[in-house]
Amino acid sequence: MPDLLLQLAIILFKIVTLTFIVVLPLVPISVYFERRFSAIIQDRVGPNRVGIPLSLLGFKKDFHFFGLIQPMADGIKLFLKEDFTPQYVRKAFYWLAPALTVVPALITVCVVPFGSPITIFGHTEKLVIADIDVGPLFVFAIASLSVYGITLAGWSSNSKFPFIGGVRSTAQMISYEICLGLSIIPVLLYFGELNLGKIVEHQAQHGWLLLPLWQNGQIGLPDMQTALFWIPAVIAFLIFTISIFAETNRMPFDLPECETELVGGYHTEYSSMKFALFFMGEYAAMVIGSAMVVTLFLGGWSAGFGLDPLIAKLGIGGFQIGGLIHLGIFLTKLVGFILFFILVRWTVPRFRYDQLMKLGWVIFFEAALINVFLAALILAAPDLTAVILGTGAVLLIAVTAAVIWVAKTSEAPVKPLRA
Amino acid sequence: MAVVKIQRPKLGFGEKIYFAALIKGFILTMTHAVKSLLGKSMGAKSLESSGLGVTMQFPEQRWDAQMPDYYRGAPALVTDEQGRERCVSCQLCEFICPPKAIKIVPGEIPSDDPWAKVEKRPKEFDIDMIRCIYCGMCEEVCPEQAIFLRKDYLITGLKRADMVHDKKKLYEIGGVRTGLVNKWNELK
Numbered sequence: 001m002p003d004l005l006l007q008l009a010i011i012l013f014k015i016v017t018l019t020f021i022v023v024l025p026l027v028p029i030s031v032y033f034e035r036r037f038s039a040i041i042q043d044r045v046g047p048n049r050v051g052i053p054l055s056l057l058g059f060k061k062d063f064h065f066f067g068l069i070q071p072m073a074d075g076i077k078l079f080l081k082e083d084f085t086p087q088y089v090r091k092a093f094y095w096l097a098p099a100l101t102v103v104p105a106l107i108t109v110c111v112v113p114f115g116s117p118i119t120i121f122g123h124t125e126k127l128v129i130a131d132i133d134v135g136p137l138f139v140f141a142i143a144s145l146s147v148y149g150i151t152l153a154g155w156s157s158n159s160k161f162p163f164i165g166g167v168r169s170t171a172q173m174i175s176y177e178i179c180l181g182l183s184i185i186p187v188l189l190y191f192g193e194l195n196l197g198k199i200v201e202h203q204a205q206h207g208w209l210l211l212p213l214w215q216n217g218q219i220g221l222p223d224m225q226t227a228l229f230w231i232p233a234v235i236a237f238l239i240f241t242i243s244i245f246a247e248t249n250r251m252p253f254d255l256p257e258c259e260t261e262l263v264g265g266y267h268t269e270y271s272s273m274k275f276a277l278f279f280m281g282e283y284a285a286m287v288i289g290s291a292m293v294v295t296l297f298l299g300g301w302s303a304g305f306g307l308d309p310l311i312a313k314l315g316i317g318g319f320q321i322g323g324l325i326h327l328g329i330f331l332t333k334l335v336g337f338i339l340f341f342i343l344v345r346w347t348v349p350r351f352r353y354d355q356l357m358k359l360g361w362v363i364f365f366e367a368a369l370i371n372v373f374l375a376a377l378i379l380a381a382p383d384l385t386a387v388i389l390g391t392g393a394v395l396l397i398a399v400t401a402a403v404i405w406v407a408k409t410s411e412a413p414v415k416p417l418r419a
Numbered sequence: 420m421a422v423v424k425i426q427r428p429k430l431g432f433g434e435k436i437y438f439a440a441l442i443k444g445f446i447l448t449m450t451h452a453v454k455s456l457l458g459k460s461m462g463a464k465s466l467e468s469s470g471l472g473v474t475m476q477f478p479e480q481r482w483d484a485q486m487p488d489y490y491r492g493a494p495a496l497v498t499d500e501q502g503r504e505r506c507v508s509c510q511l512c513e514f515i516c517p518p519k520a521i522k523i524v525p526g527e528i529p530s531d532d533p534w535a536k537v538e539k540r541p542k543e544f545d546i547d548m549i550r551c552i553y554c555g556m557c558e559e560v561c562p563e564q565a566i567f568l569r570k571d572y573l574i575t576g577l578k579r580a581d582m583v584h585d586k587k588k589l590y591e592i593g594g595v596r597t598g599l600v601n602k603w604n605e606l607k
């Protein structure tokens with residue numbers, strides 16, 4: 001019995017620390033980065049004032065902290081604002097919607113491996129809340145729930161613009177979820193594994209998926225098969241990353257809330273903390289999206305270059321704290337990728353809605369599909385005879401050509417009957 | 420009117436695939452980011468930037484030196500070289516003021532006063548700075564050149580009452596102005 005209690009206590013501790021102390025603060029931090037980074041890109045300064053007002057207590061200078069407290073001030077502001085509910089909204093759904101966008105994003109945290117196992121008092125503990133064998137599937141299943149929040153918000157607000165935003169969001173989700181799922185099939189084929197923790201361990205040993213430059217702790221060029229697999233891996237990475245952008249409603253795909261057309265999109269009628277929840281959900285989704293990309297393609301918590309076994313061994317006495325260093329590496333990569341998200345937002349203009357749909361259905365869907373076969377061919381190559389391999393390659397090329405032809409003709413403008 | 424048919428530009432494969440443009444965009448934004456971090460953004464010098472982008476950081480750094488002569492700040496009453504007020508309480512500014520920010524209570528100058536010929540002087544002269552839109556009409560209309568828009572722009576207060584400039588405050592902001600004096604001139 002005490003064993004069970006200990007287990008429960010450990011799980012609870014992990015949930016609290018990893019979700020609320022590691023991931024949740026990343027949300028305000030990414031908001032801060034968003035504002036500072038965009039400001040710097042646009043030759044501005046950004047929020048750099050909010051800090052600890054020591055001068056109120058009689059000190060000479062305020063402590064600015066580079067404005068890092070700004071998100072907190074924003075949070076307090078949103079808490080104190082009037083929570084206005086318009087009269088003709090569908091109350092139950094109107095209240096449910098903000099929670100439905102945040103909760104899925106936070107639930108998906110539980111399968112992300114944050115670091116290598118740490119050992120305390122001879123007790124080894126994995127730095128992941130739920131070490132389940134269907135990691136990516138779980139993430140997709142739960143993360144796509146958040147679209148219900150957006151759709152419900154759009155519908156229950158009983159207002160035109162949010163409604164259009166909600167509808168757009170649904171359509172966008174349907175078109176990009178497919179590419180998202182298809183694009184990681186090559187990755188899963190390669191690892192032969194659906195457990196995110198093991199995927200990262202594999203990458204730590206054999207090189208990251210996008211940087212396979214070491215083998216079992218030795219730096220060197222990859223073998224033929226791994227090198228060839230790099231091509232589908234990069235294609236998968238591109239499609240996956242872009243689909244994640246669409247999935248998290250970020251620029252260039254933020255059509256559900258595009259301010260220029262839809263006022264505020266699905267959250268137009270929301271105020272105060274309900275709006276803040278949408279805001280948080282969006283950024284939490286971004287954090288989780290980055291975590292997925294980092295875990296699947298960029299080696300998760302591994303430092304790479306054969307350093308990982310060394311780091312894992314680090315420890316003070318009975319404590320092996322290598323896992324914490326790995327946690328730090330993971331967070332660094334995560335923040336780096338979030339910065340990339342932000343850079344994209346302030347660089348790429350928004351797509352038109354039909355362009356977005358076309359990109360999803362006509363280009364990415366086909367590309368991901370062909371990519372699956374390409375990856376399968378490369379992975380199966382050592383076991384196949386030359387004849388079958390050749391036939392496979394020819395077939396693949398034929399199918400690719402056919403798909404490109406279909407996509408081209410379907411896109412050709414209709415000729416008017418009479419000019 | 421002739422109908423002009425505009426052909427959409429034919430895009431090549433490279434342009435359609437959009438990738439080169441993306442990379443170009445990234446390079447552009449990153450150059451801006453690096454330059455603004457180094458304080459070398461375009462125009463940072465002439466705008467006296469704080470070293471981050473082109474922005475001047477306000478309470479510490481101010482525009483005051485660069486302010487042009489025609490800057491329209493707070494309206495204020497001025498005195499002439501001999502410390503006499505110029506306003507004759509004609510109330511033209513009160514009537515012209517578009518948002519009705521000015522309130523004047525005119526007072527008669529008694530006939531035994533050496534300045535009896537001026538006839539009127541303002542007893543009270545309030546400008547509500549919450550209402551004022553800094554249009555400069557009052558300055559333009561004043562026949563005595565008694566009211567001018569100065570370069571003060573930091574008009575703040577904690578209460579509405581703080582934002583009403585009374586006569587004393589207006590003279591304090593306005594200061595002395597030399598030059599043409601009409602009615603308050605003993606020669607005229």
Ligand code: SF4
Pocket residue numbers: 494512515516517518519520521546550551552553554555556557558
């Ligand atoms: S500047 Fe314009 S608004 Fe202000 S007091 Fe003068 S006339 Fe009125």
Ligand code: SF4
Pocket residue numbers: 505506507508509510511512513523560561562563564565566
């Ligand atoms: S400030 Fe000028 S326009 Fe206004 S009452 Fe005085 S003299 Fe007349």
